Amino acid sequence: MNPKRVSDEFYVAGQIGYSDLPKLAEQGFKSIICARPDDEEGNQPRFQDLALEAEKYGIKMLHVPIRPGQACGADVDKFAKGYFDMPKPILGYCRSGMRAHSLWELNQEATAMHVPMGK
Template identity: 45%
Template sequence: MELTRLSDHFATTAQISVDDLDAIKAQGFKAIICARPDGEGEDQPDFAEIAAAADEIGLTARYVPVDPTGATEADHAAFEKAMEGLSGSVLGYCRTGKRAGMLWQALQPAN
């Protein structure tokens, strides 16, 4: 699993599986956010499956599915809400990590 660190507390990666969750937790992540809609790929696990397994090991899991054509204002608002109350490092994922990263970038203050 290749991570792209966007800050000290947020990173992105491509699609994860239940088998990746222990390694994600071992790397210090406290939460995961899925930005990939269920059913987008044939080999993709459903978010509910990942969320249930994450909960079993103490990881918070949130779901903000974004269409591959791009995020809407509603997606950005949903991501902001999903980030509320999370402490510690968060790992966002989707097919490649790009949508999760774009959602996070949109929350950052303009320089």
């Protein structure tokens, strides 16, 4: 798992696991946003289980589960609230990192336009 820098405050990666959490904490990540639904693949850890383990490392987690190509305004609003409220830097992840990156981009566009996406 190699986090890819999107901005000074946001990075993306593919699926993370329990063994990644201490490494992410060492790298200074304070928060994680998961854009992947539970049970998308049989080998992925469930969000709630991963979030409980992340707490042990002082990392906060938020679940914004979306299916590929199906992000809606409410998803972007949930991401935006987490992005602005959670400690930085934040790692966003999904299977490949693309959905997490898309949520960040949609949030940037909505912020630039000063328009809530879910309205």
